[in-house]
Amino acid sequence: MVMKSKVLGLAVASFVLAAPLIAEVESNDPIRLTLHDWSGQLINTKIMGAILQQAGYNVEFVQADYIAQFAGLKTGDLHVAMEIWETTGREALDEATATGQVVNVGETGMSAIEEWWYPMYMKERCPGLPDWQALKDCAEEFATLETAPMGRYVGGPVTWGGFDEERVEALELDFEVVHAGTDAALFAELESAYQRQDPIILWIYVPHWAPAKYDGEFVEFPPYSAECYSDPSVGVNPEMAYDCGKPRGPIWKAAWAGVQEKWPGAYDIIANYTVNNDEMSAMVAKADLEGVDIDDVVASWMTDNKDRWSGWVGQ
Amino acid sequence: MTQRVANRHAFSVNGGAVRWLTPRRAMTLGLIALTLVLGKYGGDLAKALDMRWLVKFPSAWTVPFKSQITVAMKWLVEDAHVGPLAFTDLTRAIAWLIEQPYQFMVSFLAKGFWAGQGAAATEILPAASWIAVIVAVIALGHYCRDWGLATLAGGCFLYLAAFGQWDSAMVTLASVAIAVPIGAGGGLLVGIWAYRHPVGERILSPMLDLMQTVPVFAYLVPILFMFGFGPVSALIATIIYATPPMIRVTTLALKGVDPEIVDFGRMAGTTPRQLIWRVLVPSAAKSIMIGVNQVIMLTLNMVIIASMIGAGGLGFDVLAALRRLDIGAGFEAGLAIVVLAIAVDRISQAFAQQAGQAPTVPAGQGWIRRHRRMVLVLVVLVVAWLLGRLVPALKDYPEAQTLTTGAFWSEVVRYLNINYFDSFEAIKVAFLTWFMLPVKQMALGIPWPWAIAMLVLLGWRAGGARLAVLCGTLSGLILLAGLWPKAMITVYLCGASVILATVIGVPLGVVAALSRRGGQVIGVVIDTLQTLPSFVYLIPVVMLFRVGDFTAMVAIVLYALAPAVRYAAHGVRNVSQDLIEAGTVSGCSKWQLLRLIRLPMALPEILLGINQTIMLALSMLVITALVGTRDLGQEVYIALTKADTGRGLVAGLAIAFIAIIADRLVSAAARGARIRFGLESPS
Helix, strand or coil, rough: HHHHHHHHHHHHHHHHHHHCCCCCCCCCCCEEEEEECCCHHHHHHHHHHHHHHHHCCCCCECCCHHHCCHHHHHHHHCCCEEEEEEEEEEEHHHHHHHHCEEEEEEEEEEEEEEEEEEECCCHHEEEEEEEHHHHHHCCHCCCCCCCCCCEEEEECCCCHHHHHHHHHCCCCCEEEEECCCCCCHHHHHHHHHHHHHCEEEEEEEEECCCCHHCCEEEECCCCHHHHHHHHHCCCCCCCCCCCCCCCCCCEEEECCCCHHHHHHHHHHHHHHHHCHHHHHHHHHHHHHHHHCCCHHHHHHHHHHHHHHHHHHHHC | CCCHHHHHHHHHHHHHHCCCCCCCHHHHHHHHHHHHHHHHHHHHHHCCCCHHHHCCCHHCCCCCCHHHHHHHHHHHHHHHHEEEHHHHHHHHHHHHHHHHHHHHHHHHHHHHHHCCHHHHEEECCCCHHHHHHHHHHHHHHHHCCHHHHHHHHHHHHHHHHCCCHHHHHHHHHHHHHHHHHHHHHHHHHHHHHHHCCHHHHHHHHHHHHHHHCCCCCCCCHHHHHHHHHHHHHHHHHHHEEEEEEEHHHHHHHCCCCHHHHHHHHHHHHCCHHHHHHHHHHCCCCHHHHHHHHHHHHHHHHCHHHHHHHHCCCCHHHHHHHCCCCCHHHHHHHHHHHHHHHHHHHHHHHHHHHHHCCCCCCCCCHHHHHHHHHHHHHHHHHHHHHHHCCHHHHHCCCCCCHCCCHHHHHHHHHHHHHHHHHHHHHHHHHHHHHHHHHHHHHHHHCCHHHHHHHHHHHHHHHHHHHHHHHHHHHHHHHHHHHHCCCHHHHHHHHHHHHHHHHHHHHHHHHHHHHHHHHHHHHHHHHHHHHCCCCHHHHHHHHHHCCCCCHHHHHHHHHHHHHHHHHHHHHHHHCCCCCCHHHHHHHHCCCCCHHHHHHHHHHHHHHHHHHHHHHHHHHHHHHHHHHCCCCCCCCHHHHHHHHHHHHHHHHHHHHHHHHHHHHHHHHHHHHHHHHHHHCCCCCCC
């Protein structure tokens, strides 16, 4: 603790000396933003960092695991996490905000879609798609040796939840749910089947590069509602819950609770920041499919959207 | 499964004996048969008797270890105090101590020295030039052995620069440079302590077992809470994982020092401290360096997992590349880890051999002449720093000159996938139907009381009452934690993989021992398989075999093959020459020589190899969880993604318990075999 106050003292001293230059910045300590291992998040976070820098803040990027980062956000080792998906991170986020040490800074403007997805060439073999009813008749088209005569649906890692086993049962689909352990394994399955034009139907989420690389569609299930999940009588199957599609949810921004006190200006900028699905998907495709450097993608967004982010800083 | 393997081996040894069906053997056979029958029909039997609890342990009987551990951990992190200090302040202080040298190394090798924080910082001194580092490595190689080693090490580092892996490789090297001295130094001190206090050794031994067998994922979350987020936590996890072999090797090496040397030291009137540092440690230096070597290899093994909690470096490149399904880039980054491991490993081995010899530096010359290499390296370093401002290529390897073979690897996988997928599929289905599924059914069908009883019996036969109690207690704890079905899936997956690895590995080992050229080729393949992060081939394997148990088994076999091959080769090579001659004289053919003399005599070594294979197979479980298994590894992984400390630790401990049971049983069997062949005296 003694150490810390000393450092703080030094920081204050340098602040006073350099006061005219960075008058509006509350603290010169770096704001630490977390980077994960998918390009969309890297782009999102680097843009946020670039805006904060333009506003005069000192930022630092730290490599961190998606879920494990909450340990750091709670203690204040890490400060800002730019992408907590309603669909995969909600549980961890709620647990963290309940401690009072982490706050939800609001939506990023992007909305996560997660649903069953098939490549376009499967539409010829199973006419009637994207309507989910079609799956009832051509489950066998999606079968493999191990699952025949049932169709094979590749779900996400067990930790993603998603209630696919329940959905299959409630909608009386002849499918077997197989869980991929990670999303790398999930897309490896898709890449492999797509190269051979073999049958596949799997869990895909956006924003992601996959829909840009592979031609395909989401299955249209009966639309999600909270009642459909909780009340068996609602929906096409009066006896069972989960007889509908998956919820679509916002992607949240999260921060260490101390950010608001230490850098109130930065906190406001973070809260103002929004991007949408389309521009993010385009940027992700640029980085992952065309091989453009992420920093270049970020830089071109910054020049193209100067008015937008100046507005967030000015507010 | 493992116990059955051990049994079958013990059995085949005396297969050629005159009267092999003794009453005792008949009973063993009967029990095995009964177990098989129970495995197949256990479920039906339990249903018929209306005793479902026989196959499915009632959840009401389980003990909530998970929540108890979570509560204890919470207390430790939030409320515990050591005197006036909070426990976390203490752990944070340790983290700070480790962070200082680490930051220095990272700055020196990769990032440069900066004043100020974050983006506002200005560079004071750039990182060491790639040329300076390569010259330093060459000089070190030459110092440790000769120009051959210098060329090899220099070539390895040049590869890193040429393939555009330099910056990441230097970050990884920096963490190796910190983790290895702490792990090796700490391990040495603890090892010495255990040598001096036999009681200490007894307390330490189970702790070391746990450190080696509990998967890192299981204690990652508490480590993050205690030591903060970032590279330091990754370093600490690495050290916990990599130190145990060093402690073990040190204690063993000190015990192995010739008693006459110790007596001589005592007679010369040394104090206990002098005896250790001036007599024992130097005499055992060569063996101790094997421990250092292990620490280095395990540290590099941890690179991927460490990168998940903020260590960055090559491990992160592998992960990120596979996330965007860039197989080629992942493979290149993975190969860079192999290359780094080869360079560091060869240099450290040469250093170990050299350390055993007397210093050859001629006395009486000037300092500069005695340290020519060091002076050269320093000069290159400073010159590169000075000129680097004018000629950027001296500072950083020019980006335009980097090579890549990434596209090639992606194409290879694509080609295999398009043209050979059906053959792969056929192989997979055959394996699943005829091998894996029956084993799985068996493992899940055996009623738990019978399984535990068999384990206890096996322990008693192999190692007496003590081992019986150990087997009973550990398997009972797994049962009480409510993890029995998942543990049995684990046993099935590992058991199937270990059987396959043994079937492939032992013949390979025999070939390696009998043919010199074959041995060299096999050696290179095995080395690569062991240092190449399993992640790199996990994703191509998924593309060719789809997610599922078969893919997991392929990945486990690839990783766990190495010890089966190495120990078998070692065992066959070391069969006493007299015995071979005796065999030749009595007219054995080459085949008979192998079957009747070499293999039986090598059996204890082969068993130890299988033991190591089991350990590696269990340590791969957490990685294979990433391709969708449903075992204890998956349980640990789920707990990690949900940040559930208790759940992760309990599942991790269950894996450790399985490992310990297997280890003790196989070791006891190996010891039994040695006693039977008169290689060891029963004590």
